[in-house]
Amino acid sequence: MNKFRLLIAVRIFAFSIFVIQNSYAFQSQPSKIDRKAVVTRHNITITDRDLKGPGQVGNGEFAYGFDITGMQTFTQSGNTMSNWGWHKFPLPTSETPADFKGQEWNTQGRMVRYDIQNKEQEKLSDWMRGNPQRIHLGRLGLILKRKDGTMAVLNDLQNPVQKIDLWTGIATSTFELEGRKIKVTTVGHPTQDAIAIKIEADNLNDGLIGAFLEFPYASMAEFGNGADWNNPGKHTTEAVFSSGHTDFHRKLDDTEYDVRLQWKNGGTIKETKAHRYELQFAGKDQAEISLSFSKKPIKSDLPTFQQTNNESIKKWEKFWKSGGAIDLSESRDPRWKELERRIVLSQYVMAINEAGSLPPQESGLVNNGWYGKYHYEMIWWHGTHYALWDRWPLLDPGMKAYGDHLESSVARAKKQGYDGARWPKTIGDQARWEWPLEITALLIWQQPHPIFFAELDYRSHPNAKTLNKWKDVVLQSADFMASYAHYNKDQNRYILGYPLQVVSENADPRTTINPTFELSYWRTGLKIAQEWRKRLKMPVSTKYADVLAKLSPLPVKDGLYVSWENINDMWKNYTFEHPALIGAYGMLPGDGVDVPTMERTFKKVGETWKFSHTWGWDFPMLAMCAAKLGQGGKAIDYLLNYPGFRLEEHGLVDGGGPFPYFPGNGGLLYAIAMMTAGWDGAPAGNAPGFPKDGSWVVKWEGLKKAL
Secondary structure (H helix, E strand, O other): OHHHHHHHHHHHHHHHHHHHHHHHHHHOOOOOOOHHHHHHOOOEEEOOOOOOOOEEEEOOOEEEEEOOOOOOOOOOOOOEEEOOOEEOOOOOOOOOHHHOOOEEEEEOOEEEEEOOOOHHHHHHHHHHHHOOEEOOOOEEEEEEEOOOOOEOOHHHEEEEEEEEEOOOOEEEEEEEEOOEEEEEEEEEOOOOOEEEEEEEEOOOOOOOEEEEEEOOEOOOOOEEOOOEOOOHHHOEEEEEEEOOEEEEEEEEOOEEEEEEEEEEOOEEEEEEEOOEEEEEEOOOOEEEEEEEEEOOOOOOOOOOHHHHHHHHHHHHHHHHHOOOEEEOOOOOOOOHHHHHHHHHHHHHHHHHHOOOOOOOOOOOOOOEEHHHOEEHHHHHHHHHHHHHOOOHHHHHHHHHHHHHOHHHHHHHHHHOOOOOOOOOOEEOOOOOOOOOOHHHHHEOOOOOHHHHHHHHHHHHOOOHHHHHHHHHHHHHHHHHHHHHOEEEOOOOEEEOEOOOEOOOOOOOOOOOEOEHHHHHHHHHHHHHHHHHHHHOOOOOOHHHHHHHHHEOOOOEEOOEEOOEOOOOOHHHHOOOOOOHHHHHOOOOOOOOOOHHHHHHHHHHHHHHOOOOOOOOOHHHHHHHHHHHOOOHHHHHHHHHOOOOOEEOOOOOEEOOOOOOOHHHHHHHHHHHHHHHHOEOOOOOOOOOOOOOOOOOOOEEEOOOOEO
């Protein structure tokens, strides 16, 4: 009898251990999620009159940023921007980009011309750097006057409250001016470059409240709002006034576009100074305004406020019900709500700013970072998350940038003596010239990106159409990578560089060779390209195979990976900027990585890196490595606990780089999807990248596994 009881006790104990060990997997299996509840518990409420970041409505192709009034009333940082709104200043010289000479650099014993600025062509170099640039299309704001007729200032607003309903994309702003209550409802159209606004107040037609629309010239500033308000003579605005609407034709040098302002419930409009138009309301208690921008003349009525409102509701509900979703509300870790807020708001701001026909720029459609140009090496951080969140259609239009620039990238490689296509770093819409600078000319980590994207697309759409769509881009990218690797006969190995600039952009490009991240990515890219050749019924490339077999190993010193092979005193002199060597295991699959060496390196980075001198995507990159190393707690810490990675009230990343810095949002979403749905070779069970102590309960659906 005692033996029987003992046997039962042992079995109960064993079963208890089994339950404890597997409770993490049991509690977090994919399940149906109340998506509306998840989204709306993070609806945005703003009471600060003068936040750094604007609120926004938009559709990925076009966005309208606004201040606490729901319009662009008191701030010129709330911009109206699009993917088609570009401008080029007149050339300051008779030379053109085709005449640019660049510089010749020693490249493994031969001289190669690169697009690097030179003193002989300073004016041309400066012009190529700053052109084209995006433009602020036009500022629509409220006219607010005190009872004595003087213009109100921001601090005159009383009890301001702005709410953005994430489920519908509708913003409502309420405030008081000298006791009068005013309400503004702002909404963006999901398919047109247009907004609609409803303004409600008692005695709206008393002359103290109105609206203005004004237009700036373009700005050559590297950062800013893409607007110059101080040179009215350099651009023209032609207005055609009609009953209930006014059409404007804008001309800035060679850039032309059209605008229509339409209103309901009566009103009168007049030009008050060059490029500024003021609308006086006739309705007693409410007015409705629609505003649209276009590359072509607008010949039909704009959608009404109610129509735009209804379309926004349908668009955002469809968005939130599509793709992936995560619910962390049953977690015991008190940080769950902040992490979930960051996840939800990142999806929202990325859909507004980064789901259009061009790869996004670092500041999206909020303002102009680096003249509004997109960076090929950053497309990964802006876009890969859409694949893992099963929203590929939001990414796919921007992927045409690879096909659009394939011919010029092949020409670039050929001029430098390489096969295949060498992708640029920084260009602008419709430009075939690269920003002339050492970094842009010598950076290489963007080269495997299109292969990575192609593989993500194929995993979501494994068919012949996908293979044919990416065939030329994949093969030309891989041909360049194989050609770029320099064979050292004496050492019987392939070397990356010199010259090259590393991810962190803090090396001496004339001498640097074999950066850790790039060596691993070269392996990943060429391996995937070989697999694509098989899928395409092509023979494997003997060149790819030879490079893969003889490519230099990831550099190790004193048992730790280092950022590049010939670095000196790394842990003393180079613990700042991107800790990219960590990205080889997490962001990348880990080709060429020795895991114990990476574990030691990851620990060293955590102990020594200057995290106040990093960028917004560095923290998701660190989180990915932590997750892959089985350190879920550190992964969460990197996503939540560092001042250098902060998401302000609207969800915009503030810290590390220009503000806002959308690669941080994209990186967060990729890292979370990876931590939740897993990665190739991930441990069995659910949410393998989260802590396994039961403090996190991760419910999810619709996510895809990372590479």
